[in-house]
Amino acid sequence: MGRTSSLSGVSLTRWSKVLGLGLWLVCATWWGPPLSLAADAGKLVEKDGKYVFVESMDPATKLLLERAVKQGTITREEYEAVARESQERAYLLQPSFKVWYDRGFNFSMNDNAFFLKMRFRTQIRFTQRTRNEAYRNPGEAKNFPELLGVFGDYRANRSEDSAAQFNIRRMRMYFMGHLFSPDFKYYIQMRAETAENAQAPGGLALMDVNFSSTHLSWLNAQVGQYKMFFNRSQINSTASMQFAERALVQDAFTASGLDRRDIGITVMNDEELFPVNYYFGVFNGAGPSFNRLGSFQSEEPTQGCPGGATGGNPFPSPAGCPVNQRNLNANVRLDVNKLMYVGRLMWNIMGRPGYGEGDLAYSESPQLAMGGGYAYNPSINTSSNNSFVGIDLANLNFRRQLAAFGNGRQLGLGIVDYSTWAVDSVFKYRGFSLQGEFYFKNVTRHEKGLPCMNTACTVTAPGQFGNAFGWYVQSGYYLIPRKVELAGRFAYWDPDTHSGDDLVKQSDVSLNWYLNGTYDQSIAVTYSNIQMGTGGYAVGRSAPLPSASGTVPLDVRGGTLIENLIRVQYQLFF
Amino acid sequence: MNGRSQSAAMLVAVLVLIGLGCARIPYTTTVVHEDQRVAVRLQREITPAGYTHPVQISPQQMAALLRGFSLREQQRLPLRWFAEETPPKKLFREDELQVLAPQLADALQKVGSEERVYFEVFAPGMNPRYRRDVTGGWVAVHDQLLHLTIDYFHVQQPVTQSDPYDYNYPTPWTPEKTYLLYFEPGRFFLADPKTGRRSVDFREFLKTTSSP
Numbered sequence: 001m002g003r004t005s006s007l008s009g010v011s012l013t014r015w016s017k018v019l020g021l022g023l024w025l026v027c028a029t030w031w032g033p034p035l036s037l038a039a040d041a042g043k044l045v046e047k048d049g050k051y052v053f054v055e056s057m058d059p060a061t062k063l064l065l066e067r068a069v070k071q072g073t074i075t076r077e078e079y080e081a082v083a084r085e086s087q088e089r090a091y092l093l094q095p096s097f098k099v100w101y102d103r104g105f106n107f108s109m110n111d112n113a114f115f116l117k118m119r120f121r122t123q124i125r126f127t128q129r130t131r132n133e134a135y136r137n138p139g140e141a142k143n144f145p146e147l148l149g150v151f152g153d154y155r156a157n158r159s160e161d162s163a164a165q166f167n168i169r170r171m172r173m174y175f176m177g178h179l180f181s182p183d184f185k186y187y188i189q190m191r192a193e194t195a196e197n198a199q200a201p202g203g204l205a206l207m208d209v210n211f212s213s214t215h216l217s218w219l220n221a222q223v224g225q226y227k228m229f230f231n232r233s234q235i236n237s238t239a240s241m242q243f244a245e246r247a248l249v250q251d252a253f254t255a256s257g258l259d260r261r262d263i264g265i266t267v268m269n270d271e272e273l274f275p276v277n278y279y280f281g282v283f284n285g286a287g288p289s290f291n292r293l294g295s296f297q298s299e300e301p302t303q304g305c306p307g308g309a310t311g312g313n314p315f316p317s318p319a320g321c322p323v324n325q326r327n328l329n330a331n332v333r334l335d336v337n338k339l340m341y342v343g344r345l346m347w348n349i350m351g352r353p354g355y356g357e358g359d360l361a362y363s364e365s366p367q368l369a370m371g372g373g374y375a376y377n378p379s380i381n382t383s384s385n386n387s388f389v390g391i392d393l394a395n396l397n398f399r400r401q402l403a404a405f406g407n408g409r410q411l412g413l414g415i416v417d418y419s420t421w422a423v424d425s426v427f428k429y430r431g432f433s434l435q436g437e438f439y440f441k442n443v444t445r446h447e448k449g450l451p452c453m454n455t456a457c458t459v460t461a462p463g464q465f466g467n468a469f470g471w472y473v474q475s476g477y478y479l480i481p482r483k484v485e486l487a488g489r490f491a492y493w494d495p496d497t498h499s500g501d502d503l504v505k506q507s508d509v510s511l512n513w514y515l516n517g518t519y520d521q522s523i524a525v526t527y528s529n530i531q532m533g534t535g536g537y538a539v540g541r542s543a544p545l546p547s548a549s550g551t552v553p554l555d556v557r558g559g560t561l562i563e564n565l566i567r568v569q570y571q572l573f574f
Numbered sequence: 575m576n577g578r579s580q581s582a583a584m585l586v587a588v589l590v591l592i593g594l595g596c597a598r599i600p601y602t603t604t605v606v607h608e609d610q611r612v613a614v615r616l617q618r619e620i621t622p623a624g625y626t627h628p629v630q631i632s633p634q635q636m637a638a639l640l641r642g643f644s645l646r647e648q649q650r651l652p653l654r655w656f657a658e659e660t661p662p663k664k665l666f667r668e669d670e671l672q673v674l675a676p677q678l679a680d681a682l683q684k685v686g687s688e689e690r691v692y693f694e695v696f697a698p699g700m701n702p703r704y705r706r707d708v709t710g711g712w713v714a715v716h717d718q719l720l721h722l723t724i725d726y727f728h729v730q731q732p733v734t735q736s737d738p739y740d741y742n743y744p745t746p747w748t749p750e751k752t753y754l755l756y757f758e759p760g761r762f763f764l765a766d767p768k769t770g771r772r773s774v775d776f777r778e779f780l781k782t783t784s785s786p
Contacts, residue, residue: 098700102700102705102730104743106700106701108700108701112702112703115701115703119743176742176743178703187742189742227741236739236741237741237742237743237744239743239744240739271736272735351735353739354739355739356739356744360738361739362599364601364602431598481599482746482749516749517746517749518745518746518748518749
């Protein structure tokens with residue numbers, strides 16, 4: 001019994017020490033100074049534009065040595081020698097890495113030759129929507145249709161008149177820094193979020209991975225996957241928006257017409273040094289984490305004969321093609337040698353307003369910039385152009401991107417070339433901000449005739465697809481400088497200039513509270529009114545319908561879709 | 575609301591916002607000095623201040639005044655219950671005083687009665703390529719009283735102009751913090767009858783120091 005008690009006593013004492021040490025460590029970490037594993041004996045000091053390590057000798061030792069020099073106990077040479085040795089020793093003993101927290105977890109290694117910063121950002125949102133009767137019927141089938149199954153059938157997006165949801169709208173993980181030297185940077189962004197209208201839970205996905213060389217200020221280069229330098233609203237981070245969400249028109253006019261991100265290379269000059277900035281990029285033009293080899297359409301075993309359809313020989317089928325066969329077909333990749341080209345020029349007329357929306361920094365002097373971009377993305381397959389709804393076997397990635405970004409009216413037009421222009425301007429001064437953009441997109445079909453609706457092409461679409469254009473203007477003012485902002489926005493979008501009653505008009509008002517004067521913590525309450533016309537012709541959704549697509553189009557009952565939303569969003573960036 | 579009236583309402587709203595775009599926090603009127611180590615600027619107050627500027631204080635006297643200050647950060651509750659027990663830290667090191675005091679003394683001779691002297695002392699940050707260490711604040715003189723306010727004490731701040739709106743990780747400057755200031759000898763640290771804020775009776779204090 002006594003032995004047991006004694007053992008327990010020893011054990012208890014040991015555990016109490018361990019617990020005490022643990023508690024001390026927790027407290028020291030919590031209330032103590034920032035953790036730094038760098039030697040305290042020295043400091044990196046900037047001198048003549050270079051950073052040098054200056055050792056500070058232990059003050060007591062230094063005092064004693066200096067007195068010894070004065071008293072003549074040691075010579076000045078001996079003092080300098082021992083000081084030098086002390087510096088060398090301290091330098092050698094210090095770890096060659098530092099770890100600290102400063103808006104992210106920072107790791108600096110090999111005297112800053114390698115640097116890693118890890119950050120996380122989340123936007124948690126509550127959305128209250130009310131929709132008019134038109135959302136129940138006809139629903140939204142043209143700009144944002146839903147694509148179903150392997151054939152990509154068009155479906156109208158319909159819903160009841162109100163919805164209330166919580167959503168993790170954004171969850172991002174950042175890994176960034178430099179390798180070998182501060183002029184060779186890397187940037188990786190992962191996402192783990194679910195879009196508001198997603199039909200499946202989101203998983204972890206790669207958003208950005210790119211490397212940048214900044215060795216030459218006039219010729220920086222960035223390679224990898226990232227947001228293309230094309231227009232202001234897309235270059236800007238969603239962390240620094242004045243509203244909980246981008247306007248619909250901003251998403252519809254990306255450089256590729258598919259997504260704001262792509263894989264490629266951009267050369268540019270240093271935005272910090274030059275008032276006029278250029279950007280020129282070459283990309284796949286296929287959207288993020290994808291390339292054109294992944295996009296295919298069906299072909300019969302006989303070369304040049306469109307395949308993949310059921311119910312007979314598809315159209316427009318070249319003469320001499322055999323009767324279509326159901327099971328044995330090929331996936332053919334066409335136009336895989338095409339690339340997308342993107343250019344942008346920006347002039348910082350006054351100051352450096354940057355790309356972030358609003359004037360959180362409370363500019364003391366007026367900040368003004370204007371810019372413009374052009375993008376050419378050839379041979380995008382909006383449908384395989386050999387069949388229509390329900391019998392069109394092809395890779396659907398392009399089509400899903402078109403529908404997700406509001407370009408659903410361009411579905412079914414066959415192979416198209418996109419030429420997109422954007423001009424923008426921004427002004428900021430003392431908490432006030434004003435910015436706007438104008439977009440224009442020219443859509444060129446490779447098939448020059450009207451889209452056929454039957455094999456003999458005796459029934460066609462009523463007209464050709466036109467072009468698309470849109471604009472927005474937004475303004476904000478900090479009611480409390482750097483803390484509370486009130487912002488308004490109006491956006492206008494004509495998705496098809498040859499169609500009537502298809503305009504999209506959006507008005508937003510947002511009240512934003514930046515809790516500590518940065519983007520690291522903010523609460524945004526954004527009210528939006530969106531009016532979307534359902535008029536105009538869209539292949540596969542309007543009369544005349546393609547053969548075998550039924551007799552009642554999705555837009556048999558027209559009207560304007562009206563939606564009112566209130567989004568309450570909390571952002572945490574750490 | 576039709577399209578025309580909607581546009582008109584937007585235009586009016588924009589004009590109102592531009593009209594409201596007047597200063598609401600002090601703003602820079604003159605850059606007295608700026609280099610990699612220190613920046614000193616004159617800032618216009620937004621409400622009548624009635625300072626007794628300009629004022630003649632030598633660099634040595636300014637250094638002696640600044641040498642007497644110490645501070646600690648004022649924490650929010652409930653951390654304040656613990657953090658207030660932290661002993662104050664010396665505000666400036668000698669190397670900082672050497673570069674700052676002459677510039678402040680010079681600025682106080684140029685500053686107007688409705689302006690204050692804003693300063694920042696820089697040092698390389700934890701990662702000098704991206705951050706610098708900033709200690710900043712402002713001084714002003716009311717009669718015989720010298721006011722000092724510290725906004726940043728060795729705070730890591732971004733280096734480049736484009737950092738606040740960087741399109742990968744926008745990083746505005748860390749906002750000002752509140753610091754509790756102390757001055758030794760304490761008998762010269764008095765409440766200003768005009769503002770109620772604690773400030774240094776610098777004329778009396780300088781009598782106790784040797785002349786430059």
